[in-house]
Amino acid sequence: MTLRTLDTLGSLEGKRVIVRCDLNVPLRDGVIADDGRVRASLPTLNALINAGARVIVCSHLGRPNGSPDPQYSLEPVAQRLSELLGKPVAFARDTVGESAQHAVAAIEDGGVVVLENLRFNAGETAKDDAARKSFAAELAALGDALVSDGFGVVHRKQASVYELAQLLPSAAGLLIATELDVLDRLTENPERPYTVVLGGSKVSDKLGVISHLLPRVDRLLVGGGMLFTFLAAEGHAVASSLLEQDQLDTVRGYIADARERGVELVLPTDVVVASGFSADASHETVAADAIEQSAFGASGIGLDIGPDSAARFAEAIRDSKTVFWNGPMGVFEFPAFASGTKAVAQALTEVDGLGVVGGETPPLQCASWDSRTISSGTSRPAAVPASSSSRVRSYLDWRSSDGSLNEFVCCAEQAHPADRGELEDEPRPPAGGGDRAEAALDAEGRRSRQRIGGGGGVPAVHRHPLGADADRCGQDPVRTRLAGCLGARFGCIHRRGVGSLPREAGRAICDHRALRAPRVPPRER
Ligand SMILES: Nc1ncnc2c1ncn2[C@@H]1O[C@H](COP(=O)(O)OP(=O)(O)OP(=O)(O)O)[C@@H](O)[C@H]1O
Numbered sequence: 001m002t003l004r005t006l007d008t009l010g011s012l013e014g015k016r017v018i019v020r021c022d023l024n025v026p027l028r029d030g031v032i033a034d035d036g037r038v039r040a041s042l043p044t045l046n047a048l049i050n051a052g053a054r055v056i057v058c059s060h061l062g063r064p065n066g067s068p069d070p071q072y073s074l075e076p077v078a079q080r081l082s083e084l085l086g087k088p089v090a091f092a093r094d095t096v097g098e099s100a101q102h103a104v105a106a107i108e109d110g111g112v113v114v115l116e117n118l119r120f121n122a123g124e125t126a127k128d129d130a131a132r133k134s135f136a137a138e139l140a141a142l143g144d145a146l147v148s149d150g151f152g153v154v155h156r157k158q159a160s161v162y163e164l165a166q167l168l169p170s171a172a173g174l175l176i177a178t179e180l181d182v183l184d185r186l187t188e189n190p191e192r193p194y195t196v197v198l199g200g201s202k203v204s205d206k207l208g209v210i211s212h213l214l215p216r217v218d219r220l221l222v223g224g225g226m227l228f229t230f231l232a233a234e235g236h237a238v239a240s241s242l243l244e245q246d247q248l249d250t251v252r253g254y255i256a257d258a259r260e261r262g263v264e265l266v267l268p269t270d271v272v273v274a275s276g277f278s279a280d281a282s283h284e285t286v287a288a289d290a291i292e293q294s295a296f297g298a299s300g301i302g303l304d305i306g307p308d309s310a311a312r313f314a315e316a317i318r319d320s321k322t323v324f325w326n327g328p329m330g331v332f333e334f335p336a337f338a339s340g341t342k343a344v345a346q347a348l349t350e351v352d353g354l355g356v357v358g359g360e361t362p363p364l365q366c367a368s369w370d371s372r373t374i375s376s377g378t379s380r381p382a383a384v385p386a387s388s389s390s391r392v393r394s395y396l397d398w399r400s401s402d403g404s405l406n407e408f409v410c411c412a413e414q415a416h417p418a419d420r421g422e423l424e425d426e427p428r429p430p431a432g433g434g435d436r437a438e439a440a441l442d443a444e445g446r447r448s449r450q451r452i453g454g455g456g457g458v459p460a461v462h463r464h465p466l467g468a469d470a471d472r473c474g475q476d477p478v479r480t481r482l483a484g485c486l487g488a489r490f491g492c493i494h495r496r497g498v499g500s501l502p503r504e505a506g507r508a509i510c511d512h513r514a515l516r517a518p519r520v521p522p523r524e525r
Pocket residue numbers: 199200201202203205223224225226242302303304326327328329330331332333358359360361362387388389390432433434435437459484
């Protein structure tokens with residue numbers, strides 16, 4: 001399968017190329033809290049600039065309601081882009097109106113203009129096909145070609161993503177090519193041993209990933225809130241720990257499947273059980289099959305994997321050549337329950353091979369992190385892009401279907417995959433540890449957050465109730481996924497929930513290049 005890459009567009013000199021980026025950065029008081037997504041867009045933009053194209057950058061930012069809203073303006077992003085590119089970048093005060101038309105008409109070869117937020121136009125996210133088509137036609141009038149490079153948004157059936165790709169010659173950008181390449185490395189002949197580490201709270205979200213990866217992996221390590229559904233499936237009492245009753249049978253099926261396939265399923269042998277769900281709850285470590293025997297009895301809540309388990313997990317990770325990690329091992333937002341997650345993060349930096357971190361709430365970013373405790377001990381660091389489990393699942397679903405990668409990145413010639421319901425997340429209740437941890441932290445007044453822009457605030461803040469999420473995105477609630485993406489910093493970490501402290505933690509790791517992917521030449525697919 002060949003991905004339509006930039007070179008398929010032919011000579012771009014003097015051509016007006018619209019680049020659909022995902023510049024949905026976190027903003028705090030109008031200031032970009034993390035410019036990872038802007039940086040991630042640079043390779044494609046530079047390639048187009050060097051090719052003499054007239055570059056028209058468009059993106060959404062946050063979820064305005066289809067009309068201009070200054071707090072979601074892309075202007076700060078245009079400024080940052082200008083700094084990073086080291087050249088002037090024009091900014092159009094609308095998306096397809098007079099300002100945009102003038103700005104586009106004025107670009108010189110190799111010049112760049114950023115259009116105002118796509119979602120200031122109701123047509124971008126409209127549920128009505130005709131409305132989206134009509135807005136896409138207005139966008140198309142501005143350009144000669146489209147480059148789709150916003151990995152975090154390629155699954156959205158929105159005008160600039162889907163309809164526009166059908167109106168203009170289109171190709172995937174370098175960011176998408178790189179992200180797909182790393183995902184490919186997780187699925188096509190991964191170096192062995194291959195270990196997948198799953199945690200977090202959304203068992204149902206990750207099950208799809210498990211079912212795809214079980215035939216491929218050597219080891220599956222399960223921690224986080226989801227471990228209790230596994231323990232319960234094996235017949236252990238889990239007191240008041242997070243448990244998805246309705247997933248018990250499915251999980252039993254996976255356990256049996258893993259055994260049959262010879263996949264080493266590693267469940268924690270000890271668990272940190274707390275008296276309640278709060279940062280300062282009393283807690284003790286107990287055997288994983290004796291959770292109800294903790295001092296807290298049936299009201300105990302497992303909030304982290306225990307030290308023995310953390311050591312075993314770390315050993316298994318270090319001993320692997322390919323590691324995919326999605327979801328924290330415990331309620332890492334509370335320092336007392338962050339040890340398991342830290343141990344896994346540290347071990348990942350020591351992998352001599354490919355390490356990929358995924359997740360909407362990259363545990364490397366938690367505010368309670370002491371970044372100095374994590375550093376790369378190797379000269380051949382692990383790699384790492386990141387995606388939410390749902391994004392990975394979408395990709396894996398897609399891989400196993402007969403759909404083309406061009407459809408996956410919405411350079412569609414045929415039906416969009418979303419039409420077949422394959423790209424969106426399943427709905428799920430806005431529950432889970434993250435939300436509870438959020439609430440608890442907020443209640444304590446320990447962190448204040450504000451969600452402005454997609455990556456803004458902290459993870460749970462982005463978790464709109466499904467109806468609202470669907471509504472704002474102009475999509476069928478049944479298909480609406482909770483956000484997540486392969487957004488990238490250094491081509492890597494998705495930082496949805498980034499505040500100042502988390503950012504520092506992640507940065508420390510990136511600065512050590514501990515989690516940076518080795519350069520992978522895009523392959524033929
Ligand atoms: N034992 C636990 N009990 C309750 N919540 C937990 C537990 N362990 C981890 N969590 C919570 O899981 C949350 C993250 O779960 P989630 O499934 O969203 O992971 P993620 O990596 O962000 O997922 P995605 O890949 O979908 O983006 C964290 O906020 C953490 O507090």
